[in-house]
Amino acid sequence: xxxxxxxxxxxxxxxxxxxxxxxxxxxxxxxxxxxxxxxxxxxxxxxxxxxxxxxxxxxxxxxxxxxxxxxxxxxxxxxxxxxxxxxxxxxxxxxxxxxxxxxxxxxxxxxxxxxxxxxxxxxxxxxxxxxxxxxxxxxxxxxxxxxxxxxxxxxxxxxxxxxxxxxxxxxxxxxxxxxxxxxxxxxxxxxxxxxxxxxxxxxxxxxxxxxxxxxxxxxxxxxxxx
Amino acid sequence: xxxxxxxxxxxxxxxxxxxxxxxxxxxxxxxxxxxxxxxxxxxxxxxxxxxxxxxxxxxxxxxxxxxxxxxxxxxxxxxxxxxxxxxxxxxxxxxxxxxxxxxxxxxxxxxxxxxxxxxxxxxxxxxxxxxxxxxxxxxxxxxxxxxxxxxxxxxxxxxxxxxxxxxxxxxxxxxxxxxxxxxxxxxxxxxxxxxxxxxxxxxxxxxxxxxxxxxxxxxxxxxxxx
DNA sequence: CATCGTCATAAGGAATCCGTAAAGCCGGCG
DNA sequence: CGCCGGCTTTACGGATTCCTTATGACGATG
Numbered sequence: 001x002x003x004x005x006x007x008x009x010x011x012x013x014x015x016x017x018x019x020x021x022x023x024x025x026x027x028x029x030x031x032x033x034x035x036x037x038x039x040x041x042x043x044x045x046x047x048x049x050x051x052x053x054x055x056x057x058x059x060x061x062x063x064x065x066x067x068x069x070x071x072x073x074x075x076x077x078x079x080x081x082x083x084x085x086x087x088x089x090x091x092x093x094x095x096x097x098x099x100x101x102x103x104x105x106x107x108x109x110x111x112x113x114x115x116x117x118x119x120x121x122x123x124x125x126x127x128x129x130x131x132x133x134x135x136x137x138x139x140x141x142x143x144x145x146x147x148x149x150x151x152x153x154x155x156x157x158x159x160x161x162x163x164x165x166x167x168x169x170x171x172x173x174x175x176x177x178x179x180x181x182x183x184x185x186x187x188x189x190x191x192x193x194x195x196x197x198x199x200x201x202x203x204x205x206x207x208x209x210x211x212x213x214x215x216x217x218x219x220x221x222x223x224x225x226x
Numbered sequence: 227x228x229x230x231x232x233x234x235x236x237x238x239x240x241x242x243x244x245x246x247x248x249x250x251x252x253x254x255x256x257x258x259x260x261x262x263x264x265x266x267x268x269x270x271x272x273x274x275x276x277x278x279x280x281x282x283x284x285x286x287x288x289x290x291x292x293x294x295x296x297x298x299x300x301x302x303x304x305x306x307x308x309x310x311x312x313x314x315x316x317x318x319x320x321x322x323x324x325x326x327x328x329x330x331x332x333x334x335x336x337x338x339x340x341x342x343x344x345x346x347x348x349x350x351x352x353x354x355x356x357x358x359x360x361x362x363x364x365x366x367x368x369x370x371x372x373x374x375x376x377x378x379x380x381x382x383x384x385x386x387x388x389x390x391x392x393x394x395x396x397x398x399x400x401x402x403x404x405x406x407x408x409x410x411x412x413x414x415x416x417x418x419x420x421x422x423x424x425x426x427x428x429x430x431x432x433x434x435x436x437x438x439x440x441x442x443x444x445x446x447x448x449x450x451x452x
Numbered sequence: 453c454a455t456c457g458t459c460a461t462a463a464g465g466a467a468t469c470c471g472t473a474a475a476g477c478c479g480g481c482g
Numbered sequence: 483c484g485c486c487g488g489c490t491t492t493a494c495g496g497a498t499t500c501c502t503t504a505t506g507a508c509g510a511t512g
Contacts, residue, residue, distance in 0.1 A: 070391065072365040086332040093338035096345075099325070106312040112319035119322075153488055170367045189469090190491070197471060208471090216367070217469065217498060218380040379499055415458090416502075423460060434460085443458065443509090 003118050004028045008038035009053035021107050035059035054081035069096035076117035129164050134203050136164045150202050159195050167225035170216050229344050232256045234264035235279035247333050261285035280307035295322035302343035355390050357438055360429050362390045376428050385421050393451035396442050
């Protein structure tokens with residue numbers, strides 16, 4: 001699934017420009033015209049990367065950055081700004097930004113920096129995740145339990161891979177549904193219940209008291225790494 | 227333990243400059259004056275981060291970068307270069323560089339970018355708050371007490387997160403109620419008593435004499451950081 | 453000592469959420 | 483055509499959570 005990128009900028013022109021440029025690269029783009037809108041968007045549907053303009057009308061961009069990090073979000077943030085002063089850069093980076101690009105910027109460079117940040121940090125081949133007796137190998141699309149291979153359907157695999165992508169992190173119902181079933185089914189929690197149950201039947205030692213895939217009532221599910 | 231940084235640059239002046247600047251920040255610095263030396267140093271003792279100048283005498287810096295990645299190393303690499311052209315930046319970033327800084331550069335900015343890259347991706351700005359034997363990890367939405375995970379309901383978590391957001395700070399009843407239950411319930415202090423009590427039962431060693439969540443009579447509650 | 457207000461704690465019912473089984477639907481394949 | 487596996491959908495019992503109320507402890511005050 002392609003990465004979701006949120007652009008927070010009050011200038012409609014730049015938003016349009018980025019929407020087109022990013023869209024052409026296959027990214028899914030969300031937009032926000034103000035700090036409030038941006039924070040709300042992140043809360044409601046956390047993107048994989050944020051492009052944040054510092055010159056927002058309703059709130060200081062640096063504060064927005066801090067808010068994002070204090071809320072516990074860890075996705076990469078690229079700061080855009082007309083200000084090229086060193087102090088601004090240092091402040092933003094120390095507040096949790098992952099990169100700082102001064103306007104005017106070259107599209108190609110920005111795209112390259114986004115690719116760099118989206119590039120899996122773990123390395124070329126992500127090591128298989130082992131939890132108890134089950135081994136999840138995302139690179140080879142294989143799951144084994146106690147050495148024996150477990151057959152998973154397409155949907156089951158998509159769900160498990162998503163959960164395994166962020167071990168110990170809670171993934172909300174909406175987030176999972178959007179990523180696995182598409183934006184049209186963010187409210188069909190019935191799917192989730194059924195498929196989580198199927199995975200548990202196949203992977204858990206005691207499906208009735210899950211140790212692998214645990215549920216956060218009213219929030220979502222998460223895959224425990226130990 | 228402080229991070230180890232390898233500087234690959236043929237200009238002795240710049241190496242000295244970086245050695246002093248980085249050393250002053252507490253990093254351990256290794257140096258290499260050529261591509262061959264640099265690759266050997268990485269092979270022999272992989273550093274936590276590499277600062278790579280592109281203008282090396284014996285080999286093209288871009289090739290060096292590719293060599294590092296092809297050898298399977300995943301540590302962050304910051305590329306330094308006198309060339310500020312967009313194409314150079316894009317090429318370096320796409321070859322696996324994590325950042326690109328043009329010469330001449332500001333020390334403060336470079337240091338900030340190094341900090342940003344060395345910052346653990348998992349918890350950028352929110353080190354889990356530990357109080358006594360309980361650990362509050364806002365980033366992962368997990369609370370542990372004496373190592374064991376504590377199950378919290380949605381409301382319980384919302385309340386605890388709010389309190390943990392400003393440790394040692396008194397939050398008034400109204401403020402808490404507005405944030406957790408919404409503006410319509412700013413006077414339902416009964417909710418608060420019940421849920422504070424539930425948190426205490428789950429987190430305090432002796433719920434009857436709270437050391438974690440203390441009450442300011444007539445004002446509100448506050449979470450002690452120690 | 454009586455009174456009042458604030459707080460801690462327990463307990464119950466209502467509403468919500470979750471797990472599970474089962475049935476219908478569809479497309480692929482022999 | 484008939485079988486089969488996977489996807490969707492429905493249904494219901496049970497578990498969890500939330501809200502609400504009741505009771506008693508404690509301290510301050512007069």
